Amino acid sequence: xxxxxxxxxxxxxxxxISEADREILATFNRRLGLxxxxxxxxxxxxxxxVDQAREGAMAGQLADANPGPLSTxxxxxxxxxxxxxxxxxxxxxx
Numbered sequence: 001x002x003x004x005x006x007x008x009x010x011x012x013x014x015x016x017i018s019e020a021d022r023e024i025l026a027t028f029n030r031r032l033g034l035x036x037x038x039x040x041x042x043x044x045x046x047x048x049x050v051d052q053a054r055e056g057a058m059a060g061q062l063a064d065a066n067p068g069p070l071s072t073x074x075x076x077x078x079x080x081x082x083x084x085x086x087x088x089x090x091x092x093x094x
Contacts, residue, residue, distance in 0.1 A: 028082070034085055036093065055083055 059079040062073045
């Protein structure tokens with residue numbers, strides 16, 4: 001059986017996937033920083049940290065903007081995980 005790790009096509013795809021993964025990481029870190037700044041402002045103003053209406057609207061807005069191939073269910077799951085991880089990370093900083 002050939003070694004797929006030596007296949008130039010496999011290597012090329014893996015490199016491109018790794019680059020996409022780094023972009024996802026950078027984007028999430030940028031998002032986390034923005035949410036942290038927003039929370040600091042909300043705290044100063046006495047606003048509640050969680051806006052359920054905003055969170056509920058996010059999935060719909062992203063589903064509408066999604067060109068695919070990610071399914072609507074996938075978008076909903078992604079939003080749920082992004083919010084869960086964001087809240088957990090911000091709680092660690094507190």
